[in-house]
Amino acid sequence: MSTITRSPSPFFRCLLFFLLLMVCCRRISASPRKNVLFIVSDDMRPQLGAYSGPNFPSPIHPQMITRNLDRLASESLLLTRAYVQQATCSPSRTSFLTSRRPDTTHVYDLKSYFRKVGGNFTTLPQYFKKHGYESVGMGKVFHPREASGGDDPPSWTLPYYHPSNKPYWTTTKRSWYAATPHERKKRPLPDEQIVKHAVKMLRKLAPKAKSGQKPFFLAVGFYKPHLPFVFPEEFLAMYPPSEIHLPPNPYAPENMPSIAWCDYGELRDYDDIARLGLSGDINTTVPSNVTLDLRRAYYSAVSYIDSLVGTLLAELDHLGLAQSTIISFVGDHGWHLGENGEWTKHTNFEQATHAPMMIRIPGLTDHGIVSDQLVEFVDLYPTIVEAAMLGTLPVCPEESSHIEVCTEGTSLLPLISSNYTERKPYAFSQWPRNGTMGYTIRTSRYRYTEWPKFRSYPVYKPIWSALAGVELYDHQIDPEENRNVANATQYATICSKLKLLLHTGWRDQQNIQRLIFKYNV
Numbered sequence: 001m002s003t004i005t006r007s008p009s010p011f012f013r014c015l016l017f018f019l020l021l022m023v024c025c026r027r028i029s030a031s032p033r034k035n036v037l038f039i040v041s042d043d044m045r046p047q048l049g050a051y052s053g054p055n056f057p058s059p060i061h062p063q064m065i066t067r068n069l070d071r072l073a074s075e076s077l078l079l080t081r082a083y084v085q086q087a088t089c090s091p092s093r094t095s096f097l098t099s100r101r102p103d104t105t106h107v108y109d110l111k112s113y114f115r116k117v118g119g120n121f122t123t124l125p126q127y128f129k130k131h132g133y134e135s136v137g138m139g140k141v142f143h144p145r146e147a148s149g150g151d152d153p154p155s156w157t158l159p160y161y162h163p164s165n166k167p168y169w170t171t172t173k174r175s176w177y178a179a180t181p182h183e184r185k186k187r188p189l190p191d192e193q194i195v196k197h198a199v200k201m202l203r204k205l206a207p208k209a210k211s212g213q214k215p216f217f218l219a220v221g222f223y224k225p226h227l228p229f230v231f232p233e234e235f236l237a238m239y240p241p242s243e244i245h246l247p248p249n250p251y252a253p254e255n256m257p258s259i260a261w262c263d264y265g266e267l268r269d270y271d272d273i274a275r276l277g278l279s280g281d282i283n284t285t286v287p288s289n290v291t292l293d294l295r296r297a298y299y300s301a302v303s304y305i306d307s308l309v310g311t312l313l314a315e316l317d318h319l320g321l322a323q324s325t326i327i328s329f330v331g332d333h334g335w336h337l338g339e340n341g342e343w344t345k346h347t348n349f350e351q352a353t354h355a356p357m358m359i360r361i362p363g364l365t366d367h368g369i370v371s372d373q374l375v376e377f378v379d380l381y382p383t384i385v386e387a388a389m390l391g392t393l394p395v396c397p398e399e400s401s402h403i404e405v406c407t408e409g410t411s412l413l414p415l416i417s418s419n420y421t422e423r424k425p426y427a428f429s430q431w432p433r434n435g436t437m438g439y440t441i442r443t444s445r446y447r448y449t450e451w452p453k454f455r456s457y458p459v460y461k462p463i464w465s466a467l468a469g470v471e472l473y474d475h476q477i478d479p480e481e482n483r484n485v486a487n488a489t490q491y492a493t494i495c496s497k498l499k500l501l502l503h504t505g506w507r508d509q510q511n512i513q514r515l516i517f518k519y520n521v
Contacts, residue, residue: 032209032210032211032212032215032324033133033212033215033388033389034215034324034325034326034361034362034387034388034389035133035205035209035215035216035217035218035321035324035325035326036128036133036216036217036218036325036326036327036328036384036388037218037220037312037316037325037326037327037328038124038125038141038217038218038219038220038328038384039219039220039221039222039309039312039327039328039329039330040093040140040141040219040220040221040222040329040330040331040332041222041224041225041305041329041330041331041332041356042089042140042221042222042223042224042225042226042331042332043224043225043226043227043331043332043333043335043344043345044225044302044305044331044332044334044335044355044356045057045331045334045335045337045351045354045355045356046080046082046331046334046354046355046356047061047064047299047302048064048066048069048070048073048302048306048356049063049064049065049066049067049069049070050066050069050070050073050074050078050358051078051080051356053080054372054479055080055081055354055372057334057339057350057351057354058247058248058337058339058351058480059248059480060245060246060247060248061245062239062243062244062245062299063243064299064302064303065238065303065306066302066303066306067306067310068306068307068309068310068313069306069309069329069356069358071310071313072309072313072327072329072358072360073358073368074368075360075365075366075367075368076327076329076358076359076360076361076365076368076369077358077359077360077361077365077369077371077412077415077416078357078358078368078369078370078371079357079358079359079371079373079375079412079415080370080371080372081354081372081373081374081375081427082330082354082355082356082357082375082376082377082427083353083354083355083374083375083376083377083427083428083429083442084096084332084333084334084353084355084376084377084429085101085102085376085377085378085428085429085430086102086108086333086429086430086431087333087334087345087346087347087348087352087353087429087431088110088333088345088346089110089140089143089332089333090107090109090110090111090112090142090143090147090148091105091107091108091109092332092333092377093141093142093143093332094107094114094142094143094147094148095107095377095378096124096330096332096377096378096380096381097123097124097125097141097142097381098114098118098121098122098123098124098381099124099378099379099380099381099382099393099406099407099408099409100118100121100378100396100400100406100407100408101378101408101428101430101506102430103430103460104118104119104396104400104401104408105117105118105121106118106457106460107147108432109147109432110143110147111146111147112147113146113147113148113149115149115152116149118401119400119401119402119403119404120404121404121405122404122405123152123154123155124217124380124381124384124385125137125141125155125156125217125219126152126154126155127381127385127390127405128217128388128390129155129156129157129217131390132214132215133157133214133215133216133217134157134158134205134208134214134215134216134217135155135156135157135158135216135217135219136156136157136158136201136205136216136217136218136219137151137155137156137160137161137219137221138160138161138162138194138197138198138201138219138220138221139161139162139163139190139191139194139220139221139222139223140221140222140223141219141220141221142155144162161194161197163190163191163193163194163197164193165187165188165189165190165193166190166223168187169187169189169190169230170190170228171228172228172269172270172271173270173271173272174228174270174271174272175227175228175229175267175270175272175273175294175297176227176228176229176230176293176294176297176298176301177228177229177230178230178231178232178233178235178236178297178300179230179231179232179233180233181232181233184232189230189231189232190223191222191223191224191304191305191308192308194220194221194222194223194308195220195308195311195312198218198220198312198315199311199312199315201218202218202312202315202316202319202321203315203319205218206319206320206321209321209324210319210320210321210324220312222305222308224301224302224304224305225298225301225302225304225305225335227266227267227270227344228270229294229297229298229300229301230301231297231300231301231303231304232304235300235301235303235304235307236296236297236300238299238300238303239296239299239300239303241292241296244292244295244296244299245292245295246288246291246292246338247291247337247338247339248339248480249339249340249480249482250285250291250338250339250340250341251283251285251340251341251482252282252283252340252341252342253340253471253473253481253482253483253484254482254483254484255483255484255485255486255487256282256471256484257451257468257469257470257471257484258282258469259433259434259436259438259451259468259469260347260348260349260438260449260451260469260471261282261342261347262336262342262343262344262345262346262347263279263280263281264280264336264342264343264344264346265280266343266344266346267343267344268280273286273290276290282341283341284341285338285341286338286343291337291338294337294338294343295337295338298335298337309329313327322362323362323363324362325362326359326360326361326362326384326387326388327359327360328357328358328359328360328380328384329356329357329358330355330356330357330358330377330380331355331356331357332355333345333352333353333355334350334351334352334353334354334355335351335352336349336351336352337351339351339480340480340481340482346431347431348429348430348431348438348440348447348449348471349447349481350442350447350473350475350479350481353427353429353440353442355377357375357377357380359380359383359384359387359412361387361416364387364416365416369415369416371412371415373415373423373424374424374425374426374427374442374443374444375412375415375423375424375427376409376410376424376427376428377409378407378408378409379409379410379411379412379424380409380412381393381407381409382407382409382410382411383411383412383413386411386413387413392411393405393406393407393411394406394407395407395408396408398507408506408507410423410424410509424509424513425443425444425513425516425517426441426442426443426501426506426512426513426516427441427442428440428441428442428505428506429442432454433451434468435453435454436451436452436453436454436468437451437452437454437462438450438451438469439451439452439462439502440471440502441498441501441502443498443501443516443521444521445474445475445476445521446472446473446474446475446494446498446521447471447472447473447475447481448471448472448486448495448498448499448501448502449469449470449471449472450464450467450469450470450471450499450502451467451468451469451470452464452465452466452467452468453466453468464503470486470487470495471484471486472484472485472486472491472494472495472498473485474491494521497515497519497521498521500515501515501516501519501521
């Protein structure tokens with residue numbers, strides 16, 4: 001006797017598929033949304049262990065001790081060539097927290113508040129707040145005081161936290177200081193206070209986050225290694241004086257236009273540096289012994305911040321939040337440590353515009369992904385939003401002052417795929433000086449900069465026909481940017497091509513990518 005097996009009817013198959021779909025959707029909707037831990041460090045160049053290689057900031061360095069950041073990098077999308085849009089605190093932070101460039105935010109200084117001069121833009125923490133997240137901030141996330149209307153109140157759901165001891169430890173009497181255990185017991189360092197508060201907030205937020213009732217966006221802004229370099233004295237022992245070396249190029253780039261130079265007034269304002277009588281003029285170098293002390297103190301401050309990042313990572317693990325929390329770590333820009341005779345930031349050079357960026361996305365970057373693609377800090381916002389599955393941001397039109405949510409960047413999530421193609425073969429930065437605006441384009445091989453006169457309010461446009469200087473640095477043969485070859489005959493064709501790319505600008509993305517590939521620059 002034979003058995004006849006009948007296949008389900010089309011109606012029954014559709015019903016079965018619908019029921020399975022409903023079950024899957026319920027499981028997805030019931031799973032907690034990803035939290036975000038957003039960490040910013042002030043004035044940190046990418047001289048971290050994870051960056052060792054061709055994209056390291058300087059060939060002369062000690063072995064930087066950053067075990068915790070290196071661990072985070074090993075579980076993250078590590079962007080080894082990430083560039084800020086302007087190398088100083090408020091313009092850079094405003095740019096990556098709104099995903100708009102300085103010519104859109106109209107923030108070029110430490111006083112202007114983007115909501116007053118640019119538009120009522122939705123910031124990254126505010127976006128998560130609008131999507132039901134508990135948005136919590138502490139330390140230096142936005143630039144404080146008038147530059148952010150007091151840490152941008154619309155961005156947060158809970159009261160913003162500032163460490164009480166910051167005024168005591170922020171002094172212009174000395175450019176660096178190693179704090180003793182006794183001093184820190186009496187008055188903990190500001191970043192120690194911040195990490196203590198961050199741990200407290202994580203413990204408070206964890207129950208609702210784990211249940212899916214209320215995910216969080218926790219922004220932790222560390223003040224160091226910003227001047228003055230203040231850190232616990234035990235970190236000096238990590239860097240014996242014999243291991244600290246002078247930069248190999250303590251002189252301005254050959255043929256550099258004077259408009260490109262920063263007189264490092266931020267450093268000269270400290271009493272111990274002021275006593276040296278430095279003018280800050282081109283090629284007025286800081287004495288060797290002072291340079292070595294400053295470099296050692298900077299390294300110590302970086303390792304100090306690394307230890308605090310380790311405290312945050314350990315607490316996430318302890319609370320069982322590590323696998324449900326996206327973690328991003330960035331510096332707000334790079335920093336000169338005597339290379340090219342420069343100090344601090346405030347330039348368009350590689351040392352100032354190149355900064356660390358890493359993004360850990362549980363389930364996607366667990367084994368670490370290292371990308372040497374050129375990326376920009378305006379890319380951070382849309383990347384984190386998409387990683388949290390909160391949508392895709394539209395590209396901002398040329399006039400976007402009335403648009404609350406849009407991006408002038410590009411999501412970096414495709415870089416996680418093993419079969420990605422090159423996303424963005426350029427990075428744009430800028431710096432205002434003496435009525436000009438230095439615009440720079442960084443391609444895989446070159447950094448090209450023009451210094452046109454700049455029309456500010458109400459047009460915010462360069463006058464390309466009125467130039468105060470032009471720069472070209474060939475990173476294939478001159479990675480330290482020691483020689484400006486913009487006027488060299490053999491680079492005339494390259495300059496004309498890069499000029500076209502710079503003037504084309506980021507907005508015409510298809511055309512600029514086509515031109516970069518065509519010209520092989």
